[in-house]
Amino acid sequence: MHLVGRDGNLENVTIAFALVESEDIACYTWFVQKVTDAGINLSGLPMFCDRDQALYSVANDLQLNLKFCTQHILRNVNSKFSEFKLATHGSLIWKLQAVYTKAEYDSTLGIIEINAGRNVRDYLAAIDPERWCVHKHVGVQRLYGWRTSNFVESVFGTQLVLGLRALPPLAFFKAMCTRIMQRAYQRHCNAIQWQNEQRQITKGAMKLYEKERRQAGFYRVIKSSDDITHVCRTDTTVEVSRRCTESEKHCTCGFIDQYGIPCRHAVATLIHRGRMHDVNNLFDPCYHVDTYANAFKNAQIVVPLEDELVPDHETIPAPKGNKKGRPPTKRIRSNGEERISSDYKCSKCNQRGHNKRTCRS
Incomplete structure (x- = not known):
């Protein structure tokens, strides 16, 4: 699990991360409680995620200001409705999310009905606009252009590029903490440089x-x-x-x-x-650079060495349930995410598209 925010320089900041057994109510509750126990106030802050029912339930119980990721909504529509064509109609969903007035929202829903059909229109209209549409927040709360959970996806992408996600658990934690330490120092350097340059805005x-x-x-x-x-x-x-x-x-x-x-x-x-x-x-x-400096200047993170680690008896691990059957080893795709697979390669003739059992050579 990852909780990622953005700083005043519009860069991602990893706030918290954890390895858990599954994305269920118990693990989400544990994760949020550990974040708040660390002194991070999530009250009122918009938090973008996919429409996971377990997380939605936890958000309601803990009164989190949950917002739905537009990219996940788009994927869901694409997987549910054959009449919806991503290349043709996808931009209409982005427009529906981004309009600033109720009149524009209703008008865009009408355009979606004409182009993609009544079913698609009704599906989108049934999603509470306060959970994902800008027009419900104008004059109420700034979303700063946020409309997806791409902050987290960006962190995941960085992990893949750096090879972090292939590491064993302890090595993964060490690598992540080291990267967070590096990024914290870079923000400290940014603050000093910009103040020396007498910049006012990041x-x-x-x-x-x-x-x-x-x-x-x-x-x-x-x-x-x-x-x-x-x-x-x-x-x-x-x-x-x-x-x-x-x-x-x-x-x-x-x-x-x-x-x-x-x-x-x-x-x-x-x-x-x-x-x-x-x-x-x-x-x-x-x-403002002064705000940025107040947050990051002289803020230091020191990752302990292996021989400096001591048992932590206060932080209780994430809940773990005993499930029947063999544990899954493949990553679970988000709802609507396209499947990526490779062709079979025959070990007998070395040709792609079939395996040894169906080989005709």
């Missing part, structure tokens, strides 16, 4: 901001008051206006509300007012 946040800033020149700004402006794009035939309220750090496009990073409309407004020097005030404090 590099990761600035990279995302630059994408918005480069679009600001395509917009026309109309003042409504000293505080409110209407902003519309100049190079399109259909004019769509957005309203920016500077005092509230708000734009109706939803980007600044959800990411905490100035959107193109807010930037266009500041350019129009000749006040680009105030742009850093529109960033969420989590992206």
Whole structure:
């Protein structure tokens, strides 16, 4: 099990990991309790995962703010409905998740019904939008663009590349802890370097901001008051206006509300007012270098050597049940995940596509 978050530089941070016998209610409960016992407050934080019933049950019991991974929903739809074509209809599900208003949500559901069928539409509509759709969080809670459990998948991918997942349990734990130690030191170095450079915003946040800033020149700004402006794009035939309220750090496009990073409309407004020097005030404090430094500067992780390890009688191992039959050895795929298999290779003729028993040579 992995619990992965992100820092103000938009990089993954492994918060906790554990080896457990199975993904069931007992093990999920044990994992969450150990995380909270370590002093990590999960209250209110959005936690993205697949729609695992055991985890969903634990989240309800422990009042976790569980969100569903859009990628897993997409895989589930693709596996359940033959009329759904991933290449053709997949983008509609991503759009359904990302829209900022209830009207856009209902409209997108209608488009899905027309293109993919009533069954697909009803399946998606039955999923509580508060568990996965942005429009339910606008003005309520920032999701920072998160909509999948790809943080964890990214960590899994790194483990595969580095060969960590092929290691025995103790060696795996040592390798993971060593990597966490290295990453903690790198964040410490980042904090010192950026403070020496007198940066105010982290590099990761600035990279995302630059994408918005480069679009600001395509917009026309109309003042409504000293505080409110209407902003519309100049190079399109259909004019769509957005309203920016500077005092509230708000734009109706939803980007600044959800990411905490100035959107193109807010930037266009500041350019129009000749006040680009105030742009850093529109960033969420989590992206400030001082916030980053408070979290990671001089924060040190020291992995104990083998001869320094002592028994821990306080941390109780994950629950283990005695199940009948031979224990499984193959990885269990997520619901909807495509099966990856290799062709048979005949040991008699060395040709692929059959085995020795069915060989005709």
